[in-house]
Amino acid sequence: MNQSADHLHVVHAAARLEHVRYAIRDMAVLAEQLTREGKTILPLNIGDPLQFDFRTPPHLIAAVEKAMHDGRNGYAPSLGIPEALEAIRAEAERKGNRQIQSVFLTAGVSEALDICLTALVNAGENVLTPCPEYPLYSAILAKLCTAPNAYRLDEANFWEPDVDDIRRRINSGTRAIIISNPNNPTGAVYSRDTLKEIVELARQHNLVIFADEIYDKLILDGEPRAPLAALAPDVPVVTFNGLSKAYLAPGWRVGWGVASGPAAAVKPYLEGIHQLLRARLCSNYPQQFAVRPALDGPQDHITEVRAKLRSRRDLTVDALRSIPHMSCIAPRGAFYAFPKIDIADSDEDFVKKLLAEKHVLAVHGTGFGQAPGTKHLRIVFLPDQATLTRAYQCIREFVAEHYA
Numbered sequence: 205m206n207q208s209a210d211h212l213h214v215v216h217a218a219a220r221l222e223h224v225r226y227a228i229r230d231m232a233v234l235a236e237q238l239t240r241e242g243k244t245i246l247p248l249n250i251g252d253p254l255q256f257d258f259r260t261p262p263h264l265i266a267a268v269e270k271a272m273h274d275g276r277n278g279y280a281p282s283l284g285i286p287e288a289l290e291a292i293r294a295e296a297e298r299k300g301n302r303q304i305q306s307v308f309l310t311a312g313v314s315e316a317l318d319i320c321l322t323a324l325v326n327a328g329e330n331v332l333t334p335c336p337e338y339p340l341y342s343a344i345l346a347k348l349c350t351a352p353n354a355y356r357l358d359e360a361n362f363w364e365p366d367v368d369d370i371r372r373r374i375n376s377g378t379r380a381i382i383i384s385n386p387n388n389p390t391g392a393v394y395s396r397d398t399l400k401e402i403v404e405l406a407r408q409h410n411l412v413i414f415a416d417e418i419y420d421k422l423i424l425d426g427e428p429r430a431p432l433a434a435l436a437p438d439v440p441v442v443t444f445n446g447l448s449k450a451y452l453a454p455g456w457r458v459g460w461g462v463a464s465g466p467a468a469a470v471k472p473y474l475e476g477i478h479q480l481l482r483a484r485l486c487s488n489y490p491q492q493f494a495v496r497p498a499l500d501g502p503q504d505h506i507t508e509v510r511a512k513l514r515s516r517r518d519l520t521v522d523a524l525r526s527i528p529h530m531s532c533i534a535p536r537g538a539f540y541a542f543p544k545i546d547i548a549d550s551d552e553d554f555v556k557k558l559l560a561e562k563h564v565l566a567v568h569g570t571g572f573g574q575a576p577g578t579k580h581l582r583i584v585f586l587p588d589q590a591t592l593t594r595a596y597q598c599i600r601e602f603v604a605e606h607y608a
């Protein structure tokens with residue numbers, strides 16, 4: 205039936221979506237338009253290693269393929285298959301997480317965070333989120349009509365969380381704190397002292413800690429770090445990880461949560477999490493068979509990934525620091541840099557013009573939240589050296605042309 209414009213009933217999206225932003229994909233839409241016009245885009249925007257010269261380890265692909273041929277194509281158990289859960293638990297224990305109360309598999313860290321936040325917060329409560337942040341955190345909280353309570357990451361202190369700011373922000377409605385370490389978008393790796401101070405605040409104020417450690421195997425300088433949960437056996441912690449980054453399989457959507465803390469204290473909360481895990485049936489079944497081979501099998505590819513990232517990080521920091529109006533704290537983990545730009549324009553105008561004129565795609569700092577008055581870019585340094593070198597040359601020319 206053809207409806208005339210007079211009778212058209214417009215279907216509006218829910219008002220709570222007003223606070224959902226995802227600048228990373230929004231910028232990609234602008235870039236797709238240019239691609240359709242035949243332009244070649246230099247992509248510094250998306251944290252997907254598979255778009256660059258990184259490939260999923262063949263033994264993981266073989267494990268998933270075998271699972272499919274073996275008929276593992278039905279529904280999985282809601283928490284995940286036992287062999288994967290055991291491998292995750294054993295690895296977490298090896299890393300020093302000693303009070304594990306539950307392990308569960310999800311469609312990426314994204315679903316794990318969604319379920320764990322949904323199972324925790326009530327209307328009117330709030331959750332401490334980093335600023336700048338990985339935008340998924342606020343997007344989930346927006347769905348829950350829960351206010352993010354954004355704490356400062358301190359650029360002048362290597363982007364470490366500002367513990368005094370966290371302390372000031374805690375109020376009677378604060379239920380949890382989200383820690384992204386190694387951090388997206390800054391690339392910071394937090395000091396043990398800072399983590400211990402945060403744990404102490406959580407202990408005093410009965411906060412649940414959400415430790416998003418998806419980049420923990422991509423620390424570029426120094427030794428691997430103990431998980432936050434190892435510093436906090438007496439505090440409720442959910443640690444998140446998965447196959448998306450270090451195991452180079454983001455499209456498989458395999459992530460997990462490891463809940464730890466005193467058994468009696470976390471029991472009702474874990475029942476809530478398990479209830480939601482059952483309600484969504486299960487996560488991807490055949491892909492779960494890659495978890496044990498990933499965690500217990502050869503780790504050689506990670507050494508190669510880190511070596512590539514280290515040289516791309518060095519190139520990035522050297523190039524950005526040599527461009528007028530830019531400064532950059534050297535990232536020490538993950539594959540992101542968050543340089544500051546000192547210009548009169550907004551950072552959103554900067555990235556849009558940079559894309560239109562030089563076909564370099566970065567994301568504006570506003571998309572992640574940032575201290576008022578400051579302007580940043582988020583750069584993904586996954587592309588190869590030649591692409592990065594060309595992209596930074598374009599940024600240099602762009603700055604010279606507009607901000608001499």
Ligand SMILES: Cc1ncc(COP(=O)(O)O)c(C=O)c1O
Pocket residue numbers: 251311312313314315338384387388416418445446447448454457458459
């Ligand atoms: C900090 C952080 N957490 C979670 C995710 C999402 O991970 P997954 O693919 O496991 O959902 C990302 C992806 O970029 C991320 O940067």
